[in-house]
Every structure is written in C-alpha cells, then in structure tokens.
Amino acid sequence: MVTPTQSPAMPSDLREAYPFTSHYLPSQGGQLHYIDEGPRDQPVVVCVHGNPTWSFYWRHLILQLRQHFRVVAPDHIGCGLSDKPQQFSYRLKDHVANLEHLLDHLGITRSSLVVHDWGGAIGIGWAIQHPERVQSLVVTNTAAFRSPYMPLSIRLTRAPGLGPLLVRGCNAFARAAIYRATARGLPRLASKGLLFPYNSWANRIGTLRFVQDIPMNEQHPSWSTLKSIEEGLVQLGSRPMLVLWGEADWCFTPWFRDQWKQRFPRAEVHSWAKVGHYLMEDAPDQAADTIHAFLAKNDSPPHA
Numbered sequence: 001m002v003t004p005t006q007s008p009a010m011p012s013d014l015r016e017a018y019p020f021t022s023h024y025l026p027s028q029g030g031q032l033h034y035i036d037e038g039p040r041d042q043p044v045v046v047c048v049h050g051n052p053t054w055s056f057y058w059r060h061l062i063l064q065l066r067q068h069f070r071v072v073a074p075d076h077i078g079c080g081l082s083d084k085p086q087q088f089s090y091r092l093k094d095h096v097a098n099l100e101h102l103l104d105h106l107g108i109t110r111s112s113l114v115v116h117d118w119g120g121a122i123g124i125g126w127a128i129q130h131p132e133r134v135q136s137l138v139v140t141n142t143a144a145f146r147s148p149y150m151p152l153s154i155r156l157t158r159a160p161g162l163g164p165l166l167v168r169g170c171n172a173f174a175r176a177a178i179y180r181a182t183a184r185g186l187p188r189l190a191s192k193g194l195l196f197p198y199n200s201w202a203n204r205i206g207t208l209r210f211v212q213d214i215p216m217n218e219q220h221p222s223w224s225t226l227k228s229i230e231e232g233l234v235q236l237g238s239r240p241m242l243v244l245w246g247e248a249d250w251c252f253t254p255w256f257r258d259q260w261k262q263r264f265p266r267a268e269v270h271s272w273a274k275v276g277h278y279l280m281e282d283a284p285d286q287a288a289d290t291i292h293a294f295l296a297k298n299d300s301p302p303h304a
Contacts, residue, residue: 010081010196014189014192014196017056018056020035020037020055021037022035022081025105028094028101030077030082030085030088032077032082032083033055033074033075034072035062035073035074037062038067038070039070040070042070043295044108044112044135045065045114045295046073046108046111046112046114047115047119048073048113048115048116048122049075049118050116050142051079051206052174052210053194053278054075054076054081054194055073055075055080055081056194057278057280057281058073060280060285061280061284061288064292065288065291072102072108072111074102076122077090077098078205078207079206081197088209090205090210091213091222091225092121092125092222092226093222096122096126096129099122099123100129103133108133109133110133111133111135112135112136112299113134113136113137114138115138117142117252117277120142120144124236125225125229128233128235128236129232134239135240135298136241137236137239137241138241138242139241139242139243140244140246140279141246141252142252144229144230144233145226145259145263146223146226147255147256148216149253150214153180157208163211164208167208168205171198171204174198174204177194177277181249181251181281182276183246183275183276183282184275236264240268240294241264242267242291243260243267243271244270244271244279244287244290245257245270245271246272246279247274247275248276249276250276250277254271272286
C-alpha cells in the first residue's frame with residue numbers, strides 16, 4: 001500500500017494569510033485536514049471547496065465570520081493539507097462520506113453550507129441525506145446536477161496519457177486556474193497559496209482524479225451518485241438559499257446559475273459581471289459581506 005503524501009510545511013507569508021489552527025481526522029484515504037474556527041456555541045457554517053482549491057480559498061470569509069459563527073472548512077482527501085494517497089478511489093461518494101464523517105465527529109447537528117465548484121456536489125450530497133440538519137445554503141459557481149456541458153480544456157485533462165502529463169506533470173490545471181478562474185487577476189500571495197499544496201507529481205493526484213470523476217454518461221462510476229444528488233435537491237426546497245455568481249466564469253457559466261434559479265425560485269440571487277470562477281478571490285469583501293448578511297438573517301432553526 002502506498003503511503004499517503006502530505007504537503008510540506010506552510011511558509012510564514014501563507015501562514016499569516018491563513019492564520020487558522022489545523023486539525024486532522026482519520027478518514028477514508030488518510031488524514032483529513034480541516035479548520036474549525038469561532039465560538040462553539042454559535043451557528044455553524046460549513047465551507048466546502050472544489051478543485052483545484054482548498055480551504056485557503058475561504059480565508060477571507062472565515063476571518064469575517066469567525067467572530068459570530070463557528071466555521072468549519074475541510075480539505076478533501078487529495079487536496080490542501082489533507083493526505084494525498086496514490087491508490088484512493090477519489091469518487092464523489094467517498095468525498096461525501098468523508099464530509100459526513102467529519103460533521104458527525106464534530107457533533108454538528110445543524111449547519112449552513114457554503115459551497116463552490118465540486119464542493120457543490122459534495123456538500124449537497126451530504127445535505128440531501130440529512131435535510132433536517134441543513135439550516136441554509138449558499139451556492140457559488142457550482143453545480144449539484146448533471147450537465148451536458150464540458151469545456152474542451154477540461155476534456156483534454158481527462159484524456160488518457162495526456163491528462164496525467166498535463167495535470168500531474170505540468171500542474172497545468174491548477175496553474176491555468178490562477179489565470180483563467182479570475183477576471184481581475186490574483187495577487188502573488190493568493191496564487192502562491194492556491195498552488196502551495198500541489199507541488200509535485202504525487203501531490204497532484206487529487207487534482208487529476210477530480211476531473212476524471214466528472215460523470216458525463218451512465219457508464220461513469222459517479223453518474224448514479226450525481227443523479228441521486230440531483231433528484232434529492234427537492235428535499236432542500238424549503239431551506240433559505242443564497243446564489244452568488246461570477247458571471248465571467250468560463251466553466252460554470254450563467255447557464256448553471258439559471259439552473260439553480262429554476263430549481264430554487266425563492267433563492268436570493270446576486271451576480272457580478274466582472275467576477276470569475278474564483279468569486280472569493282475576485283470579490284472577497286463583497287461576497288463575504290453578502291454571505292454574512294444572509295447567514296445573520298437566516299440563523300434560526302430550519303424547517304422540519
């Protein structure tokens with residue numbers, strides 16, 4: 001069995017930008033890293049990242065919320081400061097199971113979810129199994145349903161032979177995102193932080209497995225999982241929802257935003273024309289203020 005691979009020690013400038021206490025939990029695949037900030041007696045917010053980001057992506061939001069909320073932000077196995085096993089399945093159902101394991105371990109019986117990118121399917125995948133534990137939902141440039149749409153550049157990263165060379169050998173997926181996932185450009189420190197955990201062939205295993213796990217037909221192992229998540233969205237129809245969208249997203253285009261609006265017509269929706277896929281990087285203050293106001297307004301117990 002291959003020993004899980006972990007990220008190196010974080011340099012001081014990144015630690016200053018990400019001034020949180022690290023926690024670890026044994027889980028499927030290895031040690032799951034997570035952040036748990038704020039008062040334990042306050043409403044809980046769970047931030048679920050996508051690919052190729054990690055909990056560093058939520059740093060601005062965590063800093064704003066942690067005075068009045070308990071904020072939990074895991075790194076999926078293969079991402080961030082979590083272990084990066086070389087022989088783990090990296091399927092959607094396994095990431096959902098790890099999130100459930102974490103929230104059960106922490107004794108969290110009610111929480112609001114903030115999700116982005118692949119975090120949408122993972123977070124909502126947990127939520128439809130436990131709708132009674134969901135207080136409210138914040139969805140940002142993400143999906144929890146099947147789509148016929150896949151950009152050419154992502155299809156290339158899934159190609160046999162070429163995909164591993166690009167993603168694991170050249171770090172092309174994470175490096176391209178530094179430029180393509182932002183409409184305003186990233187500061188050097190943000191780029192450094194987002195790339196930090198993915199510094200070797202071994203440490204990029206999760207980045208590759210995530211793109212390979214996008215189900216586009218019924219033969220894919222995760223097709224039935226995503227189909228079940230999509231069909232389960234109806235269970236969350238009574239929960240308050242905030243939809244935040246960077247309109248300049250070349251991957252999760254406004255088509256995905258409209259899908260959320262159709263499924264949740266009562267959702268509060270905000271979109272910004274000059275914001276890309278990395279919404280929390282392009283508009284950190286604007287997004288964090290909007291999320292904070294929404295959560296403060298909807299921190300009462302959820303409907304039965």
